[in-house]
Amino acid sequence: MVNHKSYIYIICIALLSCLAACKGKQPQQAKAPAKVVTVEKIPDFVETRGIIGDGSSMNLLQLIEFDGDTLDIIAANQMIMGGLIVGNEVDVIYSLIDGNLVAQTAVNLTALQHLWSQHVGGGETKSLEIDSNGRATTYNMSIEYDHWAVRDGVLLLSSPRKVGDEKPADVDTFQIMMLTEDSLVLMANTANMASAFYRDN
Numbered sequence: 001m002v003n004h005k006s007y008i009y010i011i012c013i014a015l016l017s018c019l020a021a022c023k024g025k026q027p028q029q030a031k032a033p034a035k036v037v038t039v040e041k042i043p044d045f046v047e048t049r050g051i052i053g054d055g056s057s058m059n060l061l062q063l064i065e066f067d068g069d070t071l072d073i074i075a076a077n078q079m080i081m082g083g084l085i086v087g088n089e090v091d092v093i094y095s096l097i098d099g100n101l102v103a104q105t106a107v108n109l110t111a112l113q114h115l116w117s118q119h120v121g122g123g124e125t126k127s128l129e130i131d132s133n134g135r136a137t138t139y140n141m142s143i144e145y146d147h148w149a150v151r152d153g154v155l156l157l158s159s160p161r162k163v164g165d166e167k168p169a170d171v172d173t174f175q176i177m178m179l180t181e182d183s184l185v186l187m188a189n190t191a192n193m194a195s196a197f198y199r200d201n
Helices: 004-024
Strands: 045-052 060-065 070-074 089-097 100-108 115-121 124-130 136-139 147-151 154-158 171-179 183-188 194-199
Touching: 060 089, 070 089, 100 171
Parallel strands: 070 100
Antiparallel strands: 045 060, 045 089, 060 070, 089 100, 115 124, 115 194, 124 136, 147 154, 154 171, 171 183, 183 194
């Protein structure tokens, strides 16, 4: 028979065993909640074109896109090559800054579509004609162009492809340094000299 003292001894041994087992287990530390870090997105540049609306002002370009959407773009009048003229077609590159659409470059395509000439001496002139159908024509120039486009704020002039030539047409790129009602100044990316033209029609 197990006496009373033996019961107490057995119970004490059991309690000591439980305490030792519990002491060996380290309490699990609560995991800190994951911290969400918001990364500010660098503004993307968007190129679009449309018609200058009558809601435009000195520092605001109201652009009516060809799909019918209307955008209000912050743009100082003097930064728009060719001027802010209601009803003219314009090519614009803009970005989103602090919730506002802000123009980076803007080219008035209608103002570009004329015959531009320059004197070369001896009473002769050489000319570049840009029309509304994307055609370019050169007169008395050493290089021939037949198409034009504005992309990324620069003027692209394409040379005609020869019959049977499978390679793409040569394209020259020009920075538009100035475009006003009667003046056009272009800087070829391959040259350090600007070419100035006057409006001839």
